Each structure stands twice: as structure tokens, then as C-alpha cells.
Amino acid sequence: MANSSTSPFSASTAFCARCGSILPLLQEFGSVKCYACKAVYDAENFSNLKFEYTIHFNTVSVVTHENLLNMDGPEGPVVERRCPKCGHDRMSYATLQLRSADEGQTVFYTCISCKYKETENS
Numbered sequence: 001m002a003n004s005s006t007s008p009f010s011a012s013t014a015f016c017a018r019c020g021s022i023l024p025l026l027q028e029f030g031s032v033k034c035y036a037c038k039a040v041y042d043a044e045n046f047s048n049l050k051f052e053y054t055i056h057f058n059t060v061s062v063v064t065h066e067n068l069l070n071m072d073g074p075e076g077p078v079v080e081r082r083c084p085k086c087g088h089d090r091m092s093y094a095t096l097q098l099r100s101a102d103e104g105q106t107v108f109y110t111c112i113s114c115k116y117k118e119t120e121n122s
Helices: 065-070
Strands: 031-033 040-042 078-080 090-096 106-111 117-121
Antiparallel strands (some): 106 117
16 A cells, blocks of 8 residues: 655545545455556545535426416527517527537527517528
8 A cells, every 4th residue: 555654645535645646446456556656555445435426407397388478588698680470670599409510500589579489590
């Protein structure tokens, strides 16, 4: 096992005590070898190492036609674009890459007056 008594780094099971590099994950061979300085650590050093992950997902909301008509304000950035349904001169937009990467994105426009929606492949 590597000697950490002369190390400028504090001992931690995630970092090499000799050089401070991030240690690789424990392999089935029972030891961990630092990629940078080649120090070897026994598996016992990693017995109390636990990882905890929290994944936060977006909240789910159901979008209906009635919800869209009752929404206040624009659904995104607003541009000067004439609505083909009511003639209003401002529409909000959102973009998505729906086609392959070498093709343009799809722009979804929404009239901020009547909520009419149209798409454009740019």
C-alpha cells in the first residue's frame, strides 16, 4: 500500500494520497493502481466508500387544447411574424432538432393572440 506520511495531499479513498490524482474504480483484482504515479492501494481502503446519486426529473404536465387557449403570455421568445389565421404580427417560437443532425431544426411558432400553431423546417 502507498505511504501517505510524506504526502502533501490528505488521504481520501477517491484520490491518490501520493500525487492527488483521481483513482480509478476498484477492479475485481483486489487493489487500485493510480494511473499517474502507479501507487497501489489495497481493497480494504475502499470498503466504506459509498456513492449516492439523486436524479431530478422534470414535473409532468398534461397539455390539452384548453390549457393552450387559457395560457397567459407567450410560450417562448417572441418574434415579429404575422399569424396566418388572425393576422397578429407577433408569434412566440420554440425549436427542436427532429431530423438528422446534418439538416436544419424545426421551428414551432405560436400566435400570442389566438394561439394558432405552425411549424417551419429551417
